[in-house]
Amino acid sequence: MHDIEPYYNWRDYYIASEDKLSPFYNREYSEFYFDKTVYNYYIHPQWDSFGSNTLYLKVLFADYTRGYCIIELIGEWNDCINNDIMLLKRELLEDIMAERINKFILIGENVLNFHGSDDSYYEEWYQEVEDGWIALVNFREHVIQEMKSHNLDYYLNLGGELDELNWRALKPMQLFKNIDTLMTKRLGM
Template identity: 60%
Template sequence: MHTLEPFYRWRSFYVASEDVNSPFYQREYSEFEFTHAIYDHVIHPQWDEIGSPTLFMKLIYADYMDGYAVIELIGEWNDCIHNDIMILKRDIIDELMNAGLSKFILIGENVLNFHSSDDCYYEEWFEDVEDLGGWIALINFREHVIQEFSSANIDHYFVCGGKLDDLSWRTLSPEKFCSNIEKYVQKRLA
């Protein structure tokens, strides 16, 4: 897992550690010191620790004018033991929402498992973004992870499935990517 880097080709558009509104503002990274692990698997040092021992992330793009945040995730999303959704909502999402973001695109290609608890924070997040005209879209999550969201009855808080399950996004500019997701979400919500 140490070779899985967060997507870096959009760094000319956005760097979270240089964004004063980002929860990761002024965070420093090592290219050589591997300090974080998911269980016994060391992960690349560019991933951001959010307070969970099993879930890490990277804010790879934020557009304050249009309200977008693109977040790439890695690891195991474990609400049952670590209450990852509470950590993500309180420490990351709330800060981003306070800065004006309401459209969240979560890229889950590297989310290996999901373990549910209750839906309180999902419902709160959904209601918060809905009040602002926003939404939460899941991109390229593994089929079994989406099934776990569905089994826990939290999939209705997200826009997921269809084209969002197998999207080639890395070749797009962040503006084009967000615009495409917005168009798709608006069709699904209509």
Template identity: 60%
Template sequence: MHTLEPNYNWRNIYIAAEDQRSPFFGYENSEVYFTDQIYNYLIHPQWDNFGSETLYLKVLFADYNLGFAIIEFLGEWNDLLNNDIMTLKRDVIEVMIGEGINKFILICENVFNFHSDLDSVDYYEEWQDELEEGWIAILNAREHVLSEMGKFGIDQYLVMGGKLNDISWRTKHPKILFKELDELVVKRLGF
């Protein structure tokens, strides 16, 4: 897992640690030392720790004028034991919503497992309710992750699956990716 890096193709146009409006403003990643791990596996030092023991992220891009953010995840999303959604919602998402972000693109191809329970669903509902004409889209999630989200009804608050599960996003400019997803999500939601 130490070889899985967050996407770095957009670092020339956005770095969360240099964005004063980002929850990760001033965050310092080691360029040399592997300081974090998931279970017994070291992870690449460029991933950001938001307080979860098993899930790490990287805010790849945020555009406050268009109101969207792209966040890439790595690890095991565990709402059952670690209440990852509560920590993510309170410490990252609420800061971004406060800065005008109401559309979230969550890249989940490196989320290897997802565990939920009925109590954690309230955080997804709360998140969606706070977005005012916004949305949360899950890109490229593994089938068993989507299945687990659907099993607990989380899919009613997130746009996921179908065409969103086969998006080639790395080679696109983030604003072009957003435009394509916004059109797709708006059609799906029937706005």
């Protein structure tokens, strides 16, 4: 797992550690010091921690004018033991939403497992995005099924065409427009 880096081809468009509005502003990274682990396996030092010891992320892009953010995730999403959604919501999402972001694209091909608990933080997040949406892209089938078994598909848009996106072939704005079009159809906006 240590060689799985966050997607870096969009660094010409956005770097969270250089964004004054980002919770990761001025964060410094090492290319050689591995200090984060998932399942006792080290992960690449470019991933950001938000308080969970099993789930890490990278804000790949944020557009405050259009109100959207793209976040890549890695690890195990565990609400049952670690309450990862609470940590994610309190430590990252609330800061981002304070800057008028209400559309979230979460890329989850490196999310290995999901362990659910209750849905209160998902409901809270869903209500706070108001006219926005939360889209999960390229999550593994067993992760999606587990999320659906906890009825999170009421709050999160997942599955179907969202799992067939070749997002790496797109620029951030193209990815956003594709997903925004899908969300408009799904939500009847």
